[in-house]
């Protein structure tokens with residue numbers, strides 16, 4: 001069986017729109033109690049349970065990137081619920097803004 005690959009944006013987009021993935025995200029959010037797992041690790045709780053825009057602010061993240069580990073795309077152990085903020089941070093979308101912030105001090 002050939003390995004499915006998610007190398008291109010187009011392939012990834014297709015994956016994220018697939019019914020299999022959408023069903024899986026519901027399962028994972030439910031498993032994680034609709035809480036951001038990264039916030040939880042930091043001792044905070046982020047849940048959008050009471051958000052009128054229900055569940056819009058939680059994403060399901062691939063711990064090991066979809067691109068690098070396509071075989072783990074739907075593996076429960078490779079998936080966790082993250083809030084949009086942690087998700088963006090993880091993928092360094094705000095790298096430059098965060099870089100000079102004081103919490104970098106912890107490393108020194």
Ligand SMILES: [Zn+2]
Nearest residue numbers: 036039083086
């Ligand atoms: Zn979070």
